[in-house]
Amino acid sequence: MTHPYEEDRHMKALKRHYDMLGFVADVQYGIPASCPCGGRILNEVSPDLKYPTDFDTFPGRTYFTCIKYENDGLHFRQPWVFGVQQEVEKLIKRVEEMAA
Secondary structure, eight states: OOOHHHHHHHHHHHHHHHHHHHHHHHTOSSSOSSOTTSOOEEEEEOSSOSOTTOGGGSSOOEEEEETTOOTTSSSOEEEHHHHHHHHHHHHHHHHHHHHO
């Protein structure tokens, strides 16, 4: 039988983990300023080509990546093209609202 304090500690750790996953999912829109973990965002170029015939991924695919990135779902990594496209759409919407 585990002690109630250990169960509470374990439950709080799980809650922090799932909250962090939610924060990462929420920040996946537009150009990121920082990762939810507090890490700095880098512009990273993938060393391998995704599609050799695709002009968008030549010479490598560009990402917005957290400096502390590990493939554990708790850090930010987003394709550069998606972030810029979403940011442009957001700006177009703001301009249309201002014009109306």
